Amino acid sequence: MAKIVRTNKKITGKTGVIFIKVRTRTPEGPRLRLDRFRTLMKITPVFPVIFLFVLTIFAIRSLIDWLKWWGYPFLITGGITSLIALLGAPMLGLIIQVLLQTQAAGFLPPIFFSAMRETISAVTSQILKPVLIEGLVLAILGQGMGIVSMYLARKYSTSRHTVA
Numbered sequence: 622m623a624k625i626v627r628t629n630k631k632i633t634g635k636t637g638v639i640f641i642k643v644r645t646r647t648p649e650g651p652r653l654r655l656d657r658f659r660t661l662m663k664i665t666p667v668f669p670v671i672f673l674f675v676l677t678i679f680a681i682r683s684l685i686d687w688l689k690w691w692g693y694p695f696l697i698t699g700g701i702t703s704l705i706a707l708l709g710a711p712m713l714g715l716i717i718q719v720l721l722q723t724q725a726a727g728f729l730p731p732i733f734f735s736a737m738r739e740t741i742s743a744v745t746s747q748i749l750k751p752v753l754i755e756g757l758v759l760a761i762l763g764q765g766m767g768i769v770s771m772y773l774a775r776k777y778s779t780s781r782h783t784v785a
Contacts, residue, residue: 685770692770696764
């Protein structure tokens with residue numbers, strides 16, 4: 622059963638200060654829960670990096686393995702991030718336009734829908750520009766690590782065959 626907590630809220634007006642008793646069903650309001658989620662979202666990007674470090678410690682035995690195990694995830698993550706950044710702005714503009722057309726078709730002039738789509742696309746593309754740059758940097762880094770690992774693997778295999 623939920624515990625009822627009584628708090629006092631102060632409302633100020635022209636006549637003075639009025640105290641109102643407010644009953645809430647939960648001892649902690651929704652803001653405290655939102656703060657917990659915000660904290661969790663701040664540390665969430667650290668988990669994949671921790672996973673890669675643990676993988677490095679336990680599974681990787683050589684430089685070639687390290688380049689493969691880190692390069693391919695960087696390449697995939699950077700590629701997906703870049704794709705989201707490139708397609709995000711037009712898709713969000715289109716989604717907003719469709720929502721406005723279905724919800725407010727008779728209330729707004731048709732030119733408003735295309736102007737809104739262009740505005741939202743422009744704002745979203747400016748917001749996603751750093752995401753695109755970061756994704757491209759990750760993808761290029763991952764591709765470079767993959768190429769170096771293939772080169773070293775080929776060099777190592779040819780030098781091993783010539784010695785034997």
